[in-house]
Amino acid sequence: MLSVRDFHAGYPSVPVVAGADLEVGPGEIVALFGHNGAGKSTLLKGLFGVLGACRGRVEFDGAAASGLSTRALTRRGMVLVPQDRGVFPSLTVEENLKMGFWASGANEAAEYERRLQRALGYLPLLDERRRDKAGNLSGGQQQMVSIGRALLAGPKMLLLDEPSTGLAPNLVDDIMALVRRLRDEEQMSVLLVEQNVGQALAASDRVYLMKGGRITHEADPDELAASENLWTLF
Ligand SMILES: Nc1ncnc2c1ncn2[C@@H]1O[C@H](COP(=O)(O)OP(=O)(O)O)[C@@H](O)[C@H]1O
Ligand SMILES: [Mg+2]
Structure with a gap:
């Protein structure tokens, strides 16, 4: 559904995302974790055409999507929840x-x-x-x-940037349940940035870790949840 290669994005005179590679398959929930300032929001905004001066190879829904505007991406079925x-x-x-x-x-x-x-x-x-x-x-x-x-x-695809941050625990559960239903009932693809790592791991099919503007690890959610050195990877 989404394929991103060597993606660069940032702000005038502040390069942030520096060569990110990632894939999100059809009907797949992919979680993206990383410390504050790792570049997660910049990556999502860059992919959604919100920032100027991005580069890299992006394919979305079977067609090239590099450099498309937010409007064009929305019409093709990609939407960011900022x-x-x-x-x-x-x-x-x-x-x-x-x-x-x-x-x-x-x-x-x-x-x-x-x-x-x-x-x-x-x-x-x-x-x-x-x-x-x-x-x-x-x-x-x-x-x-x-x-x-x-x-x-x-x-067809949602980019969700910390949808559950700052919410009461029962609402966090509601949001995660909703994301799963959108995958299961609407076959939606989701790239999910989350600080609530435990809940996001339970909901996701695959996980990326981001550090210093790059995707540094790809992991299986169950293995990561069971991993003792989870936090050392960040
Ligand atoms: N509007 C902006 N102008 C300049 N720098 C920014 C702006 N927004 C974010 N940054 C910088 O980009 C880096 C990554 O931020 P961000 O993508 O928001 O990280 P994350 O979402 O992983 O916490 C940080 O160092 C931040 O200071
Ligand atoms: Mg952010």
């Missing part, structure tokens, strides 16, 4: 969701209703809060809005 969630606080929950629909280039009312009902099926809490201003929701609920907005774009 670490800061990017929710529009003064818009209602449903207006936020609608932004995802428009971002995908779709505009048919019937298709909107279909995607909306499907997303609300996964995120029933948002149905109750549909007309509330997103800014009045809790952090966990805003994370659901951010994921819901991504779902309204009809994605």
Whole structure:
């Protein structure tokens, strides 16, 4: 689904990601772990076309995708749920969701209703809060809005940047369960950056470790969970 070779990304005069290689297969959840500052968010933003001046070879859904804009990538089915969630606080929950629909280039009312009902099926809490201003929701609920907005774009692949950070433990479980359902029921591919390593290991099919702007290890989640030197790898 996604294949990345020798990827470089950063900020003006700050190179961060320096030659990252990774693959995410169809219907696969791949976790990406690394210390703060390792370059995880920069990698995701770079892949999603948010940063200028990235280079490397990227293939997405069977076609070359190097240098594509965020808009083009969204239309092809890749969506980033950013670490800061990017929710529009003064818009209602449903207006936020609608932004995802428009971002995908779709505009048919019937298709909107279909995607909306499907997303609300996964995120029933948002149905109750549909007309509330997103800014009045809790952090966990805003994370659901951010994921819901991504779902309204009809994605084949989600890039999730720390979806569970700062959430209460029961919400962390909810988010992980949701990610698994999206894989199992929608065959979605997921690249999942997480600080909640234990839960992410339980949900993921494969794991990468990132350090200093590169992918330094690839691992099997069960082996890594059982590994005594897990932390020395970081
Ligand atoms: N907007 C920015 N401008 C300049 N440097 C940045 C910016 N955002 C992040 N960085 C730097 O890039 C490095 C990697 O950050 P980031 O990708 O956010 O790491 P992670 O998500 O793994 O914690 C850090 O050293 C950080 O200071
Ligand atoms: Mg980050």
